Amino acid sequence: MLLAMKVFISVDMEGISGLVRWADVVTQGIDFARNRRLMTLDANAAIEGAFDGGATDVVVEENHGVEDLCDLLIDEVDPRCRVVRGAGRPGATTMAALDADTGVVLLIGHHARAGSRPGIMAHTISYQKFRSVRVNDEDCGEPEIFTIRAGELGVPVGMLSGDQVANEQLSKRAPWAESVIVKTALSNVAGNVIPPVRARELIRAGAKRAVERARGGELQPYRDESAPYAIEVGMREPISDGLRQNLESLEEFEIVDDLTVRTLADDMDLGFRRIAYLGFGDRPGLTRY
Ligand SMILES: [Zn+2]
Structure with missing residues:
Protein backbone atom coordinates (compact mmCIF):
# COMPACT_ATOMS: atom_id res chain seq x y z
CA MET A 1 0.00 0.00 0.00
CA LEU A 2 1.33 3.39 -0.98
CA LEU A 3 0.27 6.08 1.44
CA ALA A 4 0.09 9.57 -0.01
CA MET A 5 2.75 11.83 1.40
CA LYS A 6 2.62 15.40 0.18
CA VAL A 7 5.72 17.36 1.12
CA PHE A 8 5.68 21.15 1.20
CA ILE A 9 9.12 22.73 0.74
CA SER A 10 9.45 26.45 1.44
CA VAL A 11 12.59 27.88 -0.13
CA ASP A 12 14.05 31.16 1.06
CA MET A 13 17.46 32.55 0.13
CA GLU A 14 19.21 33.97 3.20
CA GLY A 15 19.86 30.51 4.62
CA ILE A 16 21.07 28.93 1.38
CA SER A 17 24.42 27.22 1.73
CA GLY A 18 27.41 29.47 1.10
CA LEU A 19 25.55 32.81 1.27
CA VAL A 20 26.33 35.28 4.07
CA ARG A 21 25.84 38.91 2.95
CA TRP A 22 22.91 40.98 1.73
CA ALA A 23 24.51 41.52 -1.69
CA ASP A 24 24.26 37.75 -2.15
CA VAL A 25 20.46 37.77 -2.11
CA VAL A 26 19.42 40.96 -3.94
CA THR A 27 19.06 41.53 -7.67
CA GLN A 28 21.89 44.08 -7.75
CA GLY A 29 24.50 41.78 -6.19
CA ILE A 30 27.27 40.72 -8.54
CA ASP A 31 26.78 37.08 -7.61
CA PHE A 32 22.98 37.06 -7.66
CA ALA A 33 22.67 34.98 -10.83
CA ARG A 34 25.12 32.43 -9.46
CA ASN A 35 23.38 32.44 -6.08
CA ARG A 36 20.00 31.72 -7.63
CA ARG A 37 21.64 28.59 -8.91
CA LEU A 38 22.88 27.71 -5.41
CA MET A 39 19.33 28.25 -4.18
CA THR A 40 17.99 25.97 -6.89
CA LEU A 41 20.52 23.27 -6.06
CA ASP A 42 19.71 23.37 -2.32
CA ALA A 43 16.04 23.05 -3.26
CA ASN A 44 16.80 20.13 -5.56
CA ALA A 45 18.73 18.41 -2.78
CA ALA A 46 15.67 18.70 -0.54
CA ILE A 47 13.33 17.48 -3.30
CA GLU A 48 15.56 14.48 -3.96
CA GLY A 49 15.76 13.68 -0.26
CA ALA A 50 11.99 14.01 0.09
CA PHE A 51 11.35 11.51 -2.72
CA ASP A 52 14.04 9.19 -1.33
CA GLY A 53 12.21 9.34 2.01
CA GLY A 54 8.89 8.33 0.48
CA ALA A 55 7.23 11.54 -0.71
CA THR A 56 4.55 10.93 -3.33
CA ASP A 57 4.01 14.62 -4.12
CA VAL A 58 6.36 17.56 -3.59
CA VAL A 59 5.30 21.19 -3.80
CA VAL A 60 8.02 23.82 -3.63
CA GLU A 61 6.98 27.35 -2.68
CA GLU A 62 9.22 30.33 -3.33
CA ASN A 63 9.63 32.50 -0.24
CA HIS A 64 12.32 35.04 -1.13
CA GLY A 65 10.87 38.53 -1.58
CA VAL A 66 12.95 39.82 -4.48
CA GLU A 67 12.18 39.44 -8.19
CA ASP A 68 8.49 39.04 -7.29
CA LEU A 69 9.26 35.73 -5.59
CA CYS A 70 10.61 34.16 -8.78
CA ASP A 71 14.18 33.33 -7.81
CA LEU A 72 14.59 29.64 -8.54
CA LEU A 73 16.03 28.78 -11.96
CA ILE A 74 12.80 27.12 -12.93
CA ASP A 75 14.22 25.08 -15.81
CA GLU A 76 16.80 23.55 -13.49
CA VAL A 77 14.34 22.51 -10.78
CA ASP A 78 13.82 18.77 -10.29
CA PRO A 79 10.97 17.97 -12.73
CA ARG A 80 9.17 15.70 -10.27
CA CYS A 81 7.84 18.61 -8.18
CA ARG A 82 5.57 21.59 -8.72
CA VAL A 83 6.59 25.16 -7.88
CA VAL A 84 4.47 28.02 -6.53
CA ARG A 85 6.06 31.34 -7.50
CA GLY A 86 5.22 34.96 -8.21
CA ALA A 87 3.70 37.65 -6.00
CA GLY A 88 -0.02 38.19 -5.49
CA ARG A 89 -0.84 34.71 -4.20
CA PRO A 90 -4.10 34.27 -2.34
CA GLY A 91 -3.80 34.14 1.44
CA ALA A 92 -0.46 34.34 3.21
CA THR A 93 1.99 35.05 0.40
CA THR A 94 4.53 32.37 1.19
CA MET A 95 2.11 29.62 2.21
CA ALA A 96 -0.38 29.40 -0.67
CA ALA A 97 0.19 25.66 -1.19
CA LEU A 98 0.29 24.72 2.49
CA ASP A 99 -2.90 22.81 3.28
CA ALA A 100 -4.21 20.11 5.58
CA ASP A 101 -3.31 17.42 3.02
CA THR A 102 0.36 18.21 3.55
CA GLY A 103 2.28 15.52 5.42
CA VAL A 104 5.33 17.55 6.41
CA VAL A 105 6.87 21.00 5.87
CA LEU A 106 10.57 21.41 5.06
CA LEU A 107 12.13 24.88 5.40
CA ILE A 108 15.10 25.30 3.04
CA GLY A 109 17.38 28.34 3.14
CA HIS A 110 15.51 29.91 6.04
CA HIS A 111 17.04 32.42 8.46
CA ALA A 112 16.98 33.69 12.02
CA ARG A 113 14.38 36.16 13.24
CA ALA A 114 14.66 39.96 13.40
CA GLY A 115 16.97 41.14 16.15
CA SER A 116 19.12 37.99 16.26
CA ARG A 117 22.84 38.52 16.87
CA PRO A 118 24.48 36.64 15.36
CA GLY A 119 22.16 35.28 12.67
CA ILE A 120 22.99 35.47 8.97
CA MET A 121 20.79 38.15 7.37
CA ALA A 122 18.40 37.86 10.31
CA HIS A 123 15.00 39.48 9.78
CA THR A 124 11.30 38.73 9.97
CA ILE A 125 9.34 39.24 6.74
CA SER A 126 10.67 42.75 5.99
CA TYR A 127 14.26 43.63 6.79
CA GLN A 128 13.79 47.25 5.71
CA LYS A 129 10.61 47.89 7.67
CA PHE A 130 10.52 45.70 10.78
CA ARG A 131 12.79 45.87 13.80
CA SER A 132 10.89 43.12 15.58
CA VAL A 133 7.88 40.85 15.28
CA ARG A 134 6.43 39.41 18.46
CA VAL A 135 3.70 36.82 18.89
CA ASN A 136 2.15 36.37 22.33
CA ASP A 137 4.97 38.46 23.83
CA GLU A 138 7.80 36.45 22.31
CA ASP A 139 10.04 37.33 19.39
CA CYS A 140 8.98 35.30 16.40
CA GLY A 141 10.64 34.59 13.07
CA GLU A 142 9.45 33.21 9.77
CA PRO A 143 10.20 29.55 10.61
CA GLU A 144 8.09 29.90 13.76
CA ILE A 145 5.27 31.59 11.83
CA PHE A 146 5.31 28.61 9.45
CA THR A 147 5.33 26.25 12.41
CA ILE A 148 2.31 27.93 14.00
CA ARG A 149 0.37 28.00 10.72
CA ALA A 150 1.27 24.41 9.84
CA GLY A 151 0.20 23.36 13.34
CA GLU A 152 -3.21 24.94 12.81
CA LEU A 153 -3.59 22.68 9.78
CA GLY A 154 -2.36 19.61 11.67
CA VAL A 155 0.93 19.54 9.78
CA PRO A 156 4.39 19.15 11.38
CA VAL A 157 7.52 21.08 10.42
CA GLY A 158 10.17 18.43 9.86
CA MET A 159 13.36 20.19 8.88
CA LEU A 160 15.17 23.49 8.54
CA SER A 161 18.34 24.18 6.58
CA GLY A 162 20.15 27.40 7.38
CA ASP A 163 22.47 28.66 10.10
CA GLN A 164 22.70 27.44 13.68
CA VAL A 165 20.63 30.35 15.02
CA ALA A 166 17.61 29.72 12.81
CA ASN A 167 17.78 26.05 13.78
CA GLU A 168 17.99 26.82 17.51
CA GLN A 169 15.04 29.19 17.27
CA LEU A 170 12.88 26.66 15.45
CA SER A 171 13.78 23.92 17.93
CA LYS A 172 11.85 25.70 20.72
CA ARG A 173 8.57 25.07 18.90
CA ALA A 174 9.57 22.05 16.81
CA PRO A 175 12.17 20.07 18.78
CA TRP A 176 11.47 17.06 16.57
CA ALA A 177 12.60 18.86 13.40
CA GLU A 178 15.81 17.86 11.64
CA SER A 179 18.45 20.60 12.04
CA VAL A 180 20.61 20.98 8.97
CA ILE A 181 23.23 23.58 9.82
CA VAL A 182 24.91 24.53 6.55
CA LYS A 183 26.73 27.52 8.04
CA THR A 184 27.63 28.94 11.42
CA ALA A 185 26.67 32.59 11.80
CA LEU A 186 29.52 34.75 13.11
CA SER A 187 27.54 37.99 12.85
CA ASN A 188 24.58 39.17 10.76
CA VAL A 189 26.74 39.24 7.61
CA ALA A 190 29.52 36.72 8.19
CA GLY A 191 29.62 32.98 8.62
CA ASN A 192 31.76 29.90 8.72
CA VAL A 193 30.23 27.96 5.85
CA ILE A 194 30.21 24.41 4.60
CA PRO A 195 30.82 24.60 0.84
CA PRO A 196 27.53 24.09 -1.00
CA VAL A 197 28.52 20.80 -2.65
CA ARG A 198 28.85 19.16 0.76
CA ALA A 199 26.02 21.14 2.34
CA ARG A 200 23.64 19.79 -0.29
CA GLU A 201 24.49 16.28 0.80
CA LEU A 202 23.43 17.21 4.36
CA ILE A 203 20.21 18.76 3.05
CA ARG A 204 19.37 15.67 1.00
CA ALA A 205 19.98 13.39 3.99
CA GLY A 206 18.02 15.65 6.36
CA ALA A 207 15.03 15.83 4.01
CA LYS A 208 15.02 12.07 3.59
CA ARG A 209 15.05 11.53 7.36
CA ALA A 210 12.35 14.14 7.93
CA VAL A 211 9.99 12.53 5.41
CA GLU A 212 10.70 9.03 6.70
CA ARG A 213 10.00 10.20 10.24
CA ALA A 214 6.83 11.99 9.15
CA ARG A 215 5.62 8.78 7.51
CA GLY A 216 6.39 6.94 10.73
CA GLY A 217 4.32 9.43 12.75
CA GLU A 218 7.33 10.68 14.69
CA LEU A 219 6.80 14.38 13.99
CA GLN A 220 4.17 16.46 15.73
CA PRO A 221 2.13 19.41 14.58
CA TYR A 222 2.85 22.35 16.90
CA ARG A 223 -0.31 23.24 18.80
CA ASP A 224 0.89 25.13 21.87
CA GLU A 225 0.38 28.70 20.69
CA SER A 226 -2.68 30.19 22.32
CA ALA A 227 -5.07 31.88 19.90
CA PRO A 228 -6.08 34.53 19.14
ZN1 LIG B 1 14.41 35.85 1.85
Missing part, protein backbone atom coordinates in the same frame (compact mmCIF):
# COMPACT_ATOMS: atom_id res chain seq x y z
CA TYR A 229 -2.47 35.60 18.71
CA ALA A 230 -1.35 38.92 20.09
CA ILE A 231 0.97 40.16 17.36
CA GLU A 232 3.16 43.21 17.87
CA VAL A 233 5.34 44.65 15.12
CA GLY A 234 8.13 47.09 15.93
CA MET A 235 8.87 49.36 12.98
CA ARG A 236 12.36 50.67 12.17
CA GLU A 237 11.05 54.11 11.15
CA PRO A 238 8.10 56.02 12.60
CA ILE A 239 4.83 54.99 10.95
CA SER A 240 4.29 57.01 7.74
CA ASP A 241 1.29 59.30 7.38
CA GLY A 242 -0.14 57.04 4.67
CA LEU A 243 0.12 53.91 6.78
CA ARG A 244 -1.28 55.69 9.83
CA GLN A 245 -4.28 56.88 7.85
CA ASN A 246 -4.90 53.35 6.57
CA LEU A 247 -4.48 51.73 9.98
CA GLU A 248 -6.87 54.21 11.57
CA SER A 249 -9.54 53.01 9.13
CA LEU A 250 -8.92 49.34 9.93
CA GLU A 251 -10.29 48.46 13.34
CA GLU A 252 -8.25 45.25 13.61
CA PHE A 253 -5.04 47.28 14.00
CA GLU A 254 -4.02 49.27 17.06
CA ILE A 255 -1.31 51.93 16.77
CA VAL A 256 0.46 51.71 20.12
CA ASP A 257 3.03 54.44 19.43
CA ASP A 258 4.98 55.85 16.47
CA LEU A 259 6.98 52.66 16.14
CA THR A 260 4.60 49.95 17.30
CA VAL A 261 1.45 48.34 15.89
CA ARG A 262 -0.59 45.57 17.47
CA THR A 263 -3.21 43.22 16.10
CA LEU A 264 -5.09 40.21 17.40
CA ALA A 265 -5.35 37.42 14.82
CA ASP A 266 -7.48 34.29 15.08
CA ASP A 267 -5.12 32.30 12.89
CA MET A 268 -1.66 32.69 11.37
CA ASP A 269 -2.86 32.96 7.79
CA LEU A 270 -4.50 36.21 8.83
CA GLY A 271 -1.63 37.01 11.19
CA PHE A 272 0.96 36.69 8.43
CA ARG A 273 -1.08 38.83 6.06
CA ARG A 274 -1.48 41.58 8.65
CA ILE A 275 2.23 41.61 9.48
CA ALA A 276 3.11 41.75 5.78
CA TYR A 277 0.60 44.57 5.24
CA LEU A 278 2.49 46.77 7.68
CA GLY A 279 5.42 46.49 5.27
CA PHE A 280 3.55 47.64 2.15
CA GLY A 281 0.50 49.57 3.35
CA ASP A 282 1.98 53.08 3.06
CA ARG A 283 -0.06 54.25 0.07
CA PRO A 284 -3.15 56.18 1.21
CA GLY A 285 -6.25 54.16 0.48
CA LEU A 286 -4.42 50.83 0.22
CA THR A 287 -6.35 48.96 2.88
CA ARG A 288 -6.60 45.48 1.35
CA TYR A 289 -4.20 42.78 2.41
